[in-house]
Amino acid sequence: MLNRVILIGRLTRDPELRYTPAGVAVTQFTIAVDRPFTSGQGEREADFIPVVTWRQLAETCANYLRKGRLTAVEGRIQVRNYENNEGKRVYVTEVIADNVRFLESNREGGAPQESGGYAGGNNNSGGGSFGGGGNAPYGGGNGGGGKPSTPRNNNSRDPFSDDGRPIDISEDDLPF
Amino acid sequence: MLNRVILIGRLTRDPELRYTPAGVAVTQFTIAVDRPFTSGQGEREADFIPVVTWRQLAETCANYLRKGRLTAVEGRIQVRNYENNEGKRVYVTEVIADNVRFLESNREGGAPQESGGYAGGNNNSGGGSFGGGGNAPYGGGNGGGGKPSTPRNNNSRDPFSDDGRPIDISEDDLPF
Amino acid sequence: MLNRVILIGRLTRDPELRYTPAGVAVTQFTIAVDRPFTSGQGEREADFIPVVTWRQLAETCANYLRKGRLTAVEGRIQVRNYENNEGKRVYVTEVIADNVRFLESNREGGAPQESGGYAGGNNNSGGGSFGGGGNAPYGGGNGGGGKPSTPRNNNSRDPFSDDGRPIDISEDDLPF
Amino acid sequence: MLNRVILIGRLTRDPELRYTPAGVAVTQFTIAVDRPFTSGQGEREADFIPVVTWRQLAETCANYLRKGRLTAVEGRIQVRNYENNEGKRVYVTEVIADNVRFLESNREGGAPQESGGYAGGNNNSGGGSFGGGGNAPYGGGNGGGGKPSTPRNNNSRDPFSDDGRPIDISEDDLPF
DNA sequence: TTTT
DNA sequence: TTTT
Numbered sequence: 001m002l003n004r005v006i007l008i009g010r011l012t013r014d015p016e017l018r019y020t021p022a023g024v025a026v027t028q029f030t031i032a033v034d035r036p037f038t039s040g041q042g043e044r045e046a047d048f049i050p051v052v053t054w055r056q057l058a059e060t061c062a063n064y065l066r067k068g069r070l071t072a073v074e075g076r077i078q079v080r081n082y083e084n085n086e087g088k089r090v091y092v093t094e095v096i097a098d099n100v101r102f103l104e105s106n107r108e109g110g111a112p113q114e115s116g117g118y119a120g121g122n123n124n125s126g127g128g129s130f131g132g133g134g135n136a137p138y139g140g141g142n143g144g145g146g147k148p149s150t151p152r153n154n155n156s157r158d159p160f161s162d163d164g165r166p167i168d169i170s171e172d173d174l175p176f
Numbered sequence: 177m178l179n180r181v182i183l184i185g186r187l188t189r190d191p192e193l194r195y196t197p198a199g200v201a202v203t204q205f206t207i208a209v210d211r212p213f214t215s216g217q218g219e220r221e222a223d224f225i226p227v228v229t230w231r232q233l234a235e236t237c238a239n240y241l242r243k244g245r246l247t248a249v250e251g252r253i254q255v256r257n258y259e260n261n262e263g264k265r266v267y268v269t270e271v272i273a274d275n276v277r278f279l280e281s282n283r284e285g286g287a288p289q290e291s292g293g294y295a296g297g298n299n300n301s302g303g304g305s306f307g308g309g310g311n312a313p314y315g316g317g318n319g320g321g322g323k324p325s326t327p328r329n330n331n332s333r334d335p336f337s338d339d340g341r342p343i344d345i346s347e348d349d350l351p352f
Numbered sequence: 353m354l355n356r357v358i359l360i361g362r363l364t365r366d367p368e369l370r371y372t373p374a375g376v377a378v379t380q381f382t383i384a385v386d387r388p389f390t391s392g393q394g395e396r397e398a399d400f401i402p403v404v405t406w407r408q409l410a411e412t413c414a415n416y417l418r419k420g421r422l423t424a425v426e427g428r429i430q431v432r433n434y435e436n437n438e439g440k441r442v443y444v445t446e447v448i449a450d451n452v453r454f455l456e457s458n459r460e461g462g463a464p465q466e467s468g469g470y471a472g473g474n475n476n477s478g479g480g481s482f483g484g485g486g487n488a489p490y491g492g493g494n495g496g497g498g499k500p501s502t503p504r505n506n507n508s509r510d511p512f513s514d515d516g517r518p519i520d521i522s523e524d525d526l527p528f
Numbered sequence: 529m530l531n532r533v534i535l536i537g538r539l540t541r542d543p544e545l546r547y548t549p550a551g552v553a554v555t556q557f558t559i560a561v562d563r564p565f566t567s568g569q570g571e572r573e574a575d576f577i578p579v580v581t582w583r584q585l586a587e588t589c590a591n592y593l594r595k596g597r598l599t600a601v602e603g604r605i606q607v608r609n610y611e612n613n614e615g616k617r618v619y620v621t622e623v624i625a626d627n628v629r630f631l632e633s634n635r636e637g638g639a640p641q642e643s644g645g646y647a648g649g650n651n652n653s654g655g656g657s658f659g660g661g662g663n664a665p666y667g668g669g670n671g672g673g674g675k676p677s678t679p680r681n682n683n684s685r686d687p688f689s690d691d692g693r694p695i696d697i698s699e700d701d702l703p704f
Numbered sequence: 705t706t707t708t
Numbered sequence: 709t710t711t712t
Contacts, residue, residue: 001277002248002360003385003399005429006180006534008353008600008629033355033429047355047431070353070631072178072536072600077357077429077447079399093445095429101177101536103598103631177536179561179575181605182358184424184453184530186711208711209531223531223607224710244711246455248360248424253533253561253605253623255575269621271605277360279422279455353629354600358532362707384707400706420707424530453529
């Protein structure tokens, strides 16, 4: 009935933007969050947590996030599952983000920007001028076939494992 | 850039539903949250935290919440201020909730409901069937004059202190 | 650098209490959290999220939680991994809880308890009378051999898959 | 029964470190958190939220935080009250932090530090090497008189308004 | 494999 | 002014 996650950490790689067959933007990245204690061997460890964003927020993340950037993520834990090649059920846990904050700005650029960056979530419904969800530039061509079945029902592959082409996710997977 | 609060506690009184001059529903209540430790004198204390909800969620809370009910609240801290009768600036801290969960159902009723109750937040924008924001039965007499200035600018009274009539809040105060 | 999760949901089964070879209590359960929207097919879905608690909190959860109970969990996301029988690396995502609240009391019992239940976290260091960590009745036979290597390094089995006997976790895995 | 707050924002001023009559360190600062929407007049507003830290964390914050720094704060909402000069009860809402993250390092310094900074919370009880609570350098002699009564009972002044000398807080106010 |  |  309530499912809330807040993370602050650094991207392990550049984010990956794809589109569902119906043209909905979805961006994935992994955030490394240092643990607040050291291991038995005195080493500092981290958790590597996969994050997924949809629509407008996906586009913004793909545009502004880069490997190594300090980032805050707010969202919910989602556990989906699919059947792999050997017919075994695989469970995938991800954070579906609805709010992402860029805590470090472009550093390659010249000017000493203060910090900041800003990616509104999807959590507005009223008349606010904040972000927006429906008017995203979902980009276009995505026609191609593909198996439009939803991954959490009867998929036989990780919908995210198929790089390069429109991903194997139907609109049914759209959160919010 | 990020402001998130989650509380679980009990209502100290029945919630109060009012309408802004423009007819927007707003409900207030206070939630008592026990502290996770005892005081120096060995007494268990609590924090009494004011909560505000708007629009559809306000109507739902007014309908289903009652004094004493165990309730989960998700939202953000807001600090507004106004000038009181003596010309002094008064600061008011409230949690603006966008998600409220009813952890206990009606007990006075007959049937032994399991638990539950459900109040969707405002954080949906997509095509989900979840809650809703825009279609609230705002209705209600709300014509009346009143000072339509916004409380956080130049109000001379607590906009919530004026019981009975449409409250002294302009649309400018609408969050989200 | 920050990793915080708050969940409210229901246990899918009774919790399972075990002990590490060194005698440290660890309890696992899964919490079902309904999603705040319906699927494309109009069905209400849920995420099934594994939770782990340690030491005193583990004992308390094992004593008071039962299948179906509404429960609030506060903790952090942890991603550990191990090598399975076929030599493949498997990733396991769990919420390591440091605070658990029992939102429903025993129902099978007779008296109509209001609600409540209480499981303090580990997050006290001062002089509070709150919970406690060090004085847990770890007891239990736990001498036995077993592979004392840590699961996130070089384990070949899921340390939690071996029911019945002291589990395959070394003290290195102790959080906090 | 649960009270959790997470904020990311910037310090409005340098933090203020004081000591209770018994020598316990307490640091206060205010964090400005931009609202995720613009006001009716199209202006971007912020909430100014008072934060309090105790003991070791107080010392670390006083040492490393400065006006303008981007900072993450994790804690709980506390509402205390006292009687002011005119015999009126005044309510003060603060976030009692148990975890503070420095998202920006010293900029005045020379070297272009990546970011970072680190302030462990109090929420460790195990054998971790994380932060610590009990062994804080509470600083020393501060014996001096002062009214040792607790502010939330019968104080006649804001315990935090009396700058310069050991503050008007007894050990009873120690959280955790 | 899942809870209400 | 406060809830269980």
